[in-house]
Amino acid sequence: MPLLESTARVHATTVVDRRELAAGIIVLGFDAPELVAATRPGQYLMAIPPGGEVCATALGIYEAQGTRASILFFVTGKRTRALAELRPGDALTVMGPLGVGFDLSGGVRDVAIVAGGVGIASVLLPAQALLRAGARVQLYYGARNAALLVDAERFVTEGCELLAATDDGSRGHHGYVHEALARAPHAPDLILACGPTPMLRAVAKVAAERRVPAQLSLEETFACGVGGCWGCVVPIAATSAQAPSFPPAALGGSDVVNARVCTEGPVFWAHDLRW
Amino acid sequence: MVTRVTPDLSVQLGRLHLAYPTLMGSGCYGSGIEYAPFVDLARIGAVVLKSVTRQPRLGNPTPRLVHTPAGMLNAIGLQNPGIAWYLEHDVAKYADRPCAMVGSVAGFSIDDYAYVCERLAARAEIDAIELNISCPNVASEGETFACDPALTAKVVRAARATTDKTLIVKLSPNVTDIAAVAREAEAAGADALAVINTVRGMAIDVEAWRPRLGNVTGGLSGAAIRPIAVLAVYEVARAVRIPIVGQGGIETVTDALEFFLAGASAISIGTANFTDPRTPERIVAGLSEYLQRRNLTRIGAIVGRANRGFANRQEYEGDQG
Ligand SMILES: Cc1cc2nc3c(=O)[nH]c(=O)nc-3n(C[C@H](O)[C@H](O)[C@H](O)COP(=O)(O)O)c2cc1C
């Protein structure tokens, strides 16, 4: 684990842009050139709560270009509410970039990205990187209703093919987003997914059925976000390249080990997960 | 004009000398390296490592964390690779840390504690040992050691016999009389006491009708437990003469000062690192500033000053810095 070579830092920044994409869905842009330079697709940051709440908040890095990075989040509790109150000119301190992002090596040509709800926050950077590399990118994007499919057009502008799904049928497929993926006539080379755990489990199942490798960006409650507390774990095969050091079953240990979502992840290969 | 010298923040815990009176709480700070991108480890006193047990432990099922008002619940369940693997694969990496490294030992029997303590303390990379006899998150007797003064005495005596290195005994707040447990630990040979470990707690998901932690119950930490911790330090400081490492919800220099004034010789920071990794550096700078403002030259000058029954009063009395 090359933690010593980590490019993560504390960045004291200033909010320069605030957009409310839908009720309670906020994008905060801030200037952090060093963070932008270090960020790889699928990484996240910890935002230090401006209101003095306990624990920083883990948020996917939505945009990272030039000097500007942004976070996209849903207001769900005290800490995100405090962040949502920030306005241009306000101070925002973040730690990052953190975690292991998507593995986009291997020259993939045809990629399905599956995003559910706030999961959209972690898939713009991989979509852009894949498009730049000349891949075809289909975005399967699910939400409760059409209004909550925030920034969908942005992905189209970038060059993604959009396949929407809504719980109420107000846009695209009426039902779950993984159902749209299961029905796709051609299987992609690779699936990337980020969203709520039930969606990720369903995507993993579709991927296994269609024999497509899938990388899932997991969601878990974090405390430290840097690998210090082991609070955010997920069981994975000890044979995974991402497995932390632990004795094998033959030495009284286990062949399924608990990996830290914040450090070994948040992105794992679906076939490695034992959840 | 008063010439201001930089106050001496160093502290002695048994044979262990720390340049700063700030320890990073066990289980909260990994082995220090996780935080190295964000803080200068040379500016903290010690990292207390994650507790290690005799056998490997996968730990508790998830969810292991719940955010609560002014704090959090955790139920990690002592996930660790077991002492044999730990000694072979992990401990050597701690040699180059610029701060002291305190090993933390947990167990389920007196023999476990002695076994793990002896092996860990024998390593040069480990500067001192903390006995975690107060983990609230394991199904069996883990915490009952710190809940029973007689068992505390036995386990401390057994661990004491295995090493001359500083032995810190970590006490539980989940007891009726923490001073009684503290006295036994002191009599059995502890060099210092860590006060307190987490407070037992629980949270329930009202939609799913089930506890929010995989382990059902957990340990509460953070600002929510600070007044409980300050009182525990105050009571223990009246009962024993060995130094106390105060902890529980310390976020700011003011919080830290409360613990010193109650009778702690050093402090430990856990949960506040999750909020802002710059917390330890801020507290050290704040302590320096506070002592300078009062023309005090050493941190020891304020230890126990708000505690009239402070057992170590003689030692600190007349020390105006
Ligand atoms: C996530 C987490 C894991 C912990 N793991 C351990 C542990 O393995 N051993 C131990 O002695 N204490 C453990 N603790 C307790 C802390 O070291 C500390 O004593 C306690 O949290 C109170 O301090 P704080 O409010 O500053 O966090 C843990 C606490 C937290 C929050």
Ligand code: FES
């Ligand atoms: S959140 Fe602390 S180890 Fe992942």
